[in-house]
Amino acid sequence: QGTIGGVYAEMAGEPKAVAEAIREHYLPEGGDDPLPRSLLARLIGVIERADKLVGYFEAGLAPTATRDPYALRRAAIGLVRLLSAEDEPIPVPLEAILNQVAEGWECLPPHLAIRKETVEAVRAFVHERIEGMAEALGASRAAWRAALAAACTRPLVQQRRLAAALDALRGTERGQAIAAANKRVANILRQAGVEPDLAAGVDPELFRAEAEQALWQALRDLEDHWPEAPEAALEALATMREPIDRFFDEVLVLDPDPAVRANRLALLARLRARFLQVADVSLLAERRGLNADS
Numbered sequence: 001q002g003t004i005g006g007v008y009a010e011m012a013g014e015p016k017a018v019a020e021a022i023r024e025h026y027l028p029e030g031g032d033d034p035l036p037r038s039l040l041a042r043l044i045g046v047i048e049r050a051d052k053l054v055g056y057f058e059a060g061l062a063p064t065a066t067r068d069p070y071a072l073r074r075a076a077i078g079l080v081r082l083l084s085a086e087d088e089p090i091p092v093p094l095e096a097i098l099n100q101v102a103e104g105w106e107c108l109p110p111h112l113a114i115r116k117e118t119v120e121a122v123r124a125f126v127h128e129r130i131e132g133m134a135e136a137l138g139a140s141r142a143a144w145r146a147a148l149a150a151a152c153t154r155p156l157v158q159q160r161r162l163a164a165a166l167d168a169l170r171g172t173e174r175g176q177a178i179a180a181a182n183k184r185v186a187n188i189l190r191q192a193g194v195e196p197d198l199a200a201g202v203d204p205e206l207f208r209a210e211a212e213q214a215l216w217q218a219l220r221d222l223e224d225h226w227p228e229a230p231e232a233a234l235e236a237l238a239t240m241r242e243p244i245d246r247f248f249d250e251v252l253v254l255d256p257d258p259a260v261r262a263n264r265l266a267l268l269a270r271l272r273a274r275f276l277q278v279a280d281v282s283l284l285a286e287r288r289g290l291n292a293d294s
Helices: 003-009 016-025 039-058 071-084 092-105 114-132 142-149 156-170 173-192 210-223 230-238 241-250 259-276
Strands: none
Touching: 003 016, 039 071, 039 092, 039 114, 071 092, 071 114, 071 156, 092 114, 114 142, 114 173, 142 210, 156 173, 173 230, 173 241, 173 259, 210 241, 210 259, 241 259
């Protein structure tokens, strides 16, 4: 393993790429260390760190606030740096890597079944490290929280670009307006006990205001021309500001008529779910008296 492992591999006649990967896969050991030069070494480094995190967490050896004897925080930071590197993108989401590692524990000796709770705990642990590294990764904590709260998973290198785009939007008046509207939608749905739903059934026949129809049409147009790139999708979502603002200015969501009320909640559930396909934009809303990065 490591430097000496690479030397032995060369002496044993292994291909140069294999020897180099053995030599470099421990990198980065610290926050400022260079990354491995080869993609093979980086992939091995990703697998080794993910495997270590899953195994130690399953064994009940997760770090505490005061103790981290197995350097699991360092392993998570290294994992983040490898997965977020732009020069050799690894196009696999963190969640997929952790799930694959967990399956490996079950398929190979000692055939240990990793609990879903363990994988989720590791994912949350890595996300905490990302927030701590936010500035080094090129975006604010608020932007990273919003990106990581998306309903879908994507490679961390894509999340990094999205977080930067969220920061750019967050710094504009339009961005704060759309964030505040999202927060309002989220609060209404939560209080009504309604979950975001991309397939929520909306009946245009139950619309009572032009603003309802306008928001529904804007949402349908967005769904019909949904961009694949998350940054483009975010920009498309930002254009929803006007119909959303008009809806809240002219429409009482919790109408006395149960059918009308349910239909309006379904419209908001569908809208909220569409935003969550990209990020939880509501987390970008600035809170008075608090640092938005807190």
